[in-house]
Amino acid sequence: MTTARITLTINGTATTLDVPVRMTLADALREKARLTGTHVACEHGVCGACTVLVDGLAVRSCLMLAVQADGAAVTTVEGLARDGALSPLQAAFRDHHALQCGFCTPGILTTMHALLTAEPDADEARIRDVLSGNLCRCTGYLPIVEAVLAARDAYRAPDGGPEAAR
Amino acid sequence: MKPPPFDYACPTSLAEAIDLIARHDGDAKPIAGGQSLMPMLAFRLAAPTLLVDLRRVPGLDGITVDDDGVMLGARVRWCDIEADARLAAACPLLAAAIPHVAHYQIRNRGTVGGSLAHADPAAELPAVALACAAEIVAQGPEGRRTIAADDFLVGPLTTALEPTELIVAVRFPPWPAGRHHGFAEFSRRKGDFAIVGVALFFDDADGAIAGATVVAFGIGDRPQRLAAAEEVLNGAAPSAELFARAAAAAADSVEPQTDIHADGDYRRALLATLLERTLAQSAGLASAS
Numbered sequence: 001m002t003t004a005r006i007t008l009t010i011n012g013t014a015t016t017l018d019v020p021v022r023m024t025l026a027d028a029l030r031e032k033a034r035l036t037g038t039h040v041a042c043e044h045g046v047c048g049a050c051t052v053l054v055d056g057l058a059v060r061s062c063l064m065l066a067v068q069a070d071g072a073a074v075t076t077v078e079g080l081a082r083d084g085a086l087s088p089l090q091a092a093f094r095d096h097h098a099l100q101c102g103f104c105t106p107g108i109l110t111t112m113h114a115l116l117t118a119e120p121d122a123d124e125a126r127i128r129d130v131l132s133g134n135l136c137r138c139t140g141y142l143p144i145v146e147a148v149l150a151a152r153d154a155y156r157a158p159d160g161g162p163e164a165a166r
Numbered sequence: 167m168k169p170p171p172f173d174y175a176c177p178t179s180l181a182e183a184i185d186l187i188a189r190h191d192g193d194a195k196p197i198a199g200g201q202s203l204m205p206m207l208a209f210r211l212a213a214p215t216l217l218v219d220l221r222r223v224p225g226l227d228g229i230t231v232d233d234d235g236v237m238l239g240a241r242v243r244w245c246d247i248e249a250d251a252r253l254a255a256a257c258p259l260l261a262a263a264i265p266h267v268a269h270y271q272i273r274n275r276g277t278v279g280g281s282l283a284h285a286d287p288a289a290e291l292p293a294v295a296l297a298c299a300a301e302i303v304a305q306g307p308e309g310r311r312t313i314a315a316d317d318f319l320v321g322p323l324t325t326a327l328e329p330t331e332l333i334v335a336v337r338f339p340p341w342p343a344g345r346h347h348g349f350a351e352f353s354r355r356k357g358d359f360a361i362v363g364v365a366l367f368f369d370d371a372d373g374a375i376a377g378a379t380v381v382a383f384g385i386g387d388r389p390q391r392l393a394a395a396e397e398v399l400n401g402a403a404p405s406a407e408l409f410a411r412a413a414a415a416a417a418d419s420v421e422p423q424t425d426i427h428a429d430g431d432y433r434r435a436l437l438a439t440l441l442e443r444t445l446a447q448s449a450g451l452a453s454a455s
Contacts, residue, residue, distance in 0.1 A: 001174055021174035021217070022167055024204075043168055044205040048271060057245070057274040063204040064275065065197075067174055068219060111271060132356035133269025 006070040010035065011079030019066040026050040028066035029076055037077040037106050041135075048134030051107035052076050058114035077106035080113060088154030089113055089147075098147035100139040108134045112148045120155035169207035176219040180226075180305065183218050184332060188307045190216050192329030198226075198241050201268070201276035202284035226279070226334060231256045236338040240279025248273065257338045259298060259367055262349040263290040269357040279333040282318070285325045285388065288359040290351070292319050293383035296391065297365045300338045306331035319388045345369050348448030350440050351384070354427075360384040361428045362436045364444050368399060375399045380412075380441065385422035385433050394419035395441065404449040413442035 007016045010033055017032045029038045029052065038061060039049040045063040052061045053075035080087040086094065089109060099105040108131070115122055115130050122130070127148050131141060177183040187194040195214035197203050198221065206212040220226060226241035231252045238247070247253055247264050254261045267273055267281075267290050281291040282302060295302070295315040302313045306328055318326045327333065351363030361384055368378040378399035383389035395416035402408050422433035 002171065004174065020167065022169040022171060022207075024167070024169075027167060044208045045201065045272065048269070051271050058271045059275050060201075060271045062208070063201055063272070065174075065200070065204075065217075065219075067176075068197075068200070068221060115270070129265075129356065130270040133271050 004067045004070070006067055008069050008071065009073040011075055017066065021065065021067050023066045024062050025052070025054075025064045025066045025069050025074070026061035028069075029061060029074070032066075035076050035078050039103055039106050041103070046135070047104070047107070048111065049104050049107040051110045051134065053110055053114050056114070056117070058111045075110070075113075077109050080109060087113070089116065089151040092147040092151040093144075096143045096147035096150060098139060098143040104134055104136045104139075108136065108144060112151075116148070116152060116155040120152055122152070124149060168210075169204075170210050170213045172214050173216045174219065175216060176222055178222045178224075180223050180332070180334065183220060183223050184305060184307060184330070186216065186218050187332065188330040190214075194218055196220055196283075196332055199243060199275035199277040199280050201272045202280050202286070220332075229253070233340065234337070235340045236260070238278045238336050238338075240277060240333045240335055242278050244268075244273035244276050244278075247278075255341075257298065257341050258345075259341075259347040259349060259365060260294050260338065262347065263294045263365060266290050266349070266351050266360070266363075272357075278336055282336060283325060283327060283333055285319055285321075285323055286359065287322050287386060287388050288361075288363070288384040290349075290360075290363065290365075290383075293363060293365045293381050293389035294349075295319075295336060295338075296389045297367065297379050297381040298338050300336050302333055303335040303337065304328075304331040305334050310334070312337075321387045342369060346448045346450075348444035350444045350447075352436055352440060362422070362433050362440055364437070364440050365389075366441075366444060366448065368448070373403055374401050375404060375408075376401070380416065382416070382420065382437055382441075385420055385437060390420075392416045392419060392441075399445075404445075404451065406446060406451060409442050409445040409449070409451075412445060413438040416441050 003020050005018050019028050026040050029035045041047045041049040043062045045060050050061040051058050054072050175186050194216040196218045226239040228239045230237040236257045244267050300315045302318045347367040349365050351360035363383045366380040369376045378396040380392040380395045381389050395412040398412040398415045417434045417438040422430045424430045
């Protein structure tokens with residue numbers, strides 16, 4: 001087959017998409033689901049801009065075929081905010097000036113959301129290690145690290161943190 | 167869309183997957199995590215007529231630890247290895263190498279079978295497999311066979327796999343108690359492929375080094391054992407002076423390639439430095455930086 005009908009959950013909503021089998025998940029999210037928050041830059045797994053969560057794990061959506069996400073639960077950057085309000089991580093990025101042009105930001109937010117959900121006590125060294133998979137060419141990494149450190153409290157909350165709502 | 171056109175199949179058994187690949191005369195490619203194949207497709211360095219997705223094939227994602235060593239199913243991901251607390255004792259060299267594999271997001275999808283089949287000369291797992299004398303279990307239309315890592319790794323992006331064979335598992339021999347090990351690599355940015363890397367271990371025989379195994383990667387067509395260094399080490403007591411001599415012997419014994427990332431002389435010097443430091447750390451001596 002060269003096209004496929006896939007059913008997946010995107011940001012909590014069951015979605016059916018008809019996709020060419022060679023279409024990446026990144027392109028399907030942008031062009032078929034019209035969720036253009038997922039950014040596409042290098043398209044070969046180097047920059048991290050297209051990172052989304054697939055079944056809770058941060059992955060590069062340019063290195064995955066859309067058809068491979070059939071049956072999966074996908075969270076994009078659009079899925080982080082709730083009821084029109086920034087998530088604690090997003091708010092920390094605003095407060096710490098952790099984005100300038102913003103192109104790399106969706107991939108960094110999704111990566112760090114996945115990290116803090118799994119490891120709410122991640123220390124600065126761990127955050128920097130994981131952040132190495134995302135390239136930022138203008139903001140500089142210092143305010144990004146500061147924002148992620150500041151957001152950790154929200155993920156340690158007794159109710160399970162922001163992920164409890166996912 | 168960047169990838170070239172191809173057909174796609176998602177079989178639910180190993181036999182079905184092998185049959186699909188066999189019927190395409192070597193023009194079909196298996197895909198699991200896709201962390202090596204997807205970039206190849208994006209660059210159109212690979213143009214298979216059929217992709218056979220292994221994600222629904224049962225029995226490929228297990229990690230077994232027993233008296234025979236460690237068995238990793240082909241679809242075991244780097245993050246699965248990182249999460250398995252048994253492996254730090256059962257195969258410490260493997261456990262030490264995995265954090266160096268690419269980036270967090272890639273470790274969430276990349277698989278051991280994919281890395282071995284891709285056989286990048288600068289990749290971590292082929293080097294660890296060579297050092298540990300791991301065996302690759304492959305299955306094709308003719309049945310199952312076991313291939314020693316040294317025979318499996320033929321050259322850059324080239325393995326002993328037949329076009330119709332699939333990797334189903336990789337087996338690491340038991341790890342003796344008290345064995346020392348070390349793993350290090352150097353790259354300009356965290357997560358990049360190594361410009362040079364080393365993976366090594368040795369045993370302690372009454373204060374002398376025995377069974378020294380030293381592998382370098384990123385310096386040639388495939389990871390390679392450094393017999394010159396091993397000869398210096400075996401039978402001698404660990405010391406900073408010994409490790410410096412072993413490192414020098416290793417550097418003299420290789421002809422690293424020159425490419426866009428580094429020239430051969432730089433790689434040779436880097437190998438000596440990395441090897442000396444890693445030997446010192448693995449022996450519990452202060453790093454000879």
